[in-house]
Amino acid sequence: GAVVSQHPSWVICKSGTSVKIECRSLDFQATTMFWYRQFPKQSLMLMATSNEGSKATYEQGVEKDKFLINHASLTLSTLTVTSAHPEDSSFYICSASSDNEQFFGPGTRLTVL
Amino acid sequence: GEDVEQSLFLSVREGDSSVINCTYTDSSSTYLYWYKQEPGAGLQLLTYIFSNMDMKQDQRLTVLLNKKDKHLSLRIADTQTGDSAIYFCAEMDSSYKLIFGSGTRLLVRP
Numbered sequence: 384g385a386v387v388s389q390h391p392s393w394v395i396c397k398s399g400t401s402v403k404i405e406c407r408s409l410d411f412q413a414t415t416m417f418w419y420r421q422f423p424k425q426s427l428m429l430m431a432t433s434n435e436g437s438k439a440t441y442e443q444g445v446e447k448d449k450f451l452i453n454h455a456s457l458t459l460s461t462l463t464v465t466s467a468h469p470e471d472s473s474f475y476i477c478s479a480s481s482d483n484e485q486f487f488g489p490g491t492r493l494t495v496l
Numbered sequence: 497g498e499d500v501e502q503s504l505f506l507s508v509r510e511g512d513s514s515v516i517n518c519t520y521t522d523s524s525s526t527y528l529y530w531y532k533q534e535p536g537a538g539l540q541l542l543t544y545i546f547s548n549m550d551m552k553q554d555q556r557l558t559v560l561l562n563k564k565d566k567h568l569s570l571r572i573a574d575t576q577t578g579d580s581a582i583y584f585c586a587e588m589d590s591s592y593k594l595i596f597g598s599g600t601r602l603l604v605r606p
Contacts, residue, residue, distance in 0.1 A: 389538075415592070426584065426596045427539070476538050478594075483527050485594055487539040 385411050387479045389488035396467055397496055403463045404491045406477030412457035413479035418450070421474040421490075433460045467495045500587055502597035509605050514572040516600045518585035521566060525587040528561065529594065530570045533582045542570070542583075572602075580604045 386409040396402050406416055414435050419427040431441045431452050439452035449471075451463040460479075464471050472495045478485040499521045508514045520528070526547050531539040545552045545559045545568075552559045558571040568585055582599040589595055 417593070426598045429593060432593065478539075480592065483588065483592075484541065484544065485529075486541065487531070489538040490536075492536070 385479070385481055385484070385486040387477065387486045387488040389475075389477055389491050391491060392489060393492040393494075395494045395496065398468050399466055401463055401465045402467055402493060403461055404475055404477075404493075406460045406462070406479070406488050408458045408479040408481075408486070411479070411481050413481060414457060415480040416454060416460040417478045417480070417485065418452060418460070418462050419476045419478070421476060423474075427476060430462075464493065467493070469495045471495050500585060500595050500597040502583075502585060502600045504598065505601050505603070507603045507605060508575050510575060510577055512575055514570075514575045514579070514602055514604075516570045516572075516583050516585075516602065518568040518570075518597050519566055520568065520585075520587045520595075520597075522587055522589055522595070523563075523566065524590050526590075527588040528559075528568050529586045529588070530557075530559065531584045531586060531596075533584065533599070535581075539584065575602075575604050577604045577606060 388407045390405045416433045418430045421427045430445045431439045433439045433452045433454040435454045441447045454460040476490045478487045502518045529544040530542045556573045560569045584599045586594045586596045
């Protein structure tokens, strides 16, 4: 079946630093990948839609300069949280689209001190 | 905008059936999904149903869709303790984005 990986699975960083999270589709090519954010005990909030070779489409209220998304190939999308602050601490989940299904990565837990 | 709603919590006894309900607002949804999330993990696709279907069965899982009422349900037969998790329903909108419900926490008591 379709497998999506994320790296790292968890990261702790100091306030003001930048953190990059990778999302890879391991056994299929994904022209579209999605980035979600999930707060504790809450649902997933779509942050942006990432299309290979083009700029990401951000949802309303998501700062594109804060959350940089790059989709350089059909199997890799990256999310960089720039100048991270404690309020950016969250669980970040990516998904990759194939046909009409979305396959989710295991998530990355970011803690900003 | 689109909205998907679920009840927050369900508790059942091991061996009983569980029914998790979901309502949605977007009548143009083509696919509706059920995902399972265990603590600290990503989402696992359980099953999905195309909008022109009324029912889909997959082993212990039965999905019922009432398109007129925009109501979706997931029935888990013979619920086991390993089924304890959060269950999200989601609809795919016309731009292929998934709109998630708030999640239903299922607790299976021994």
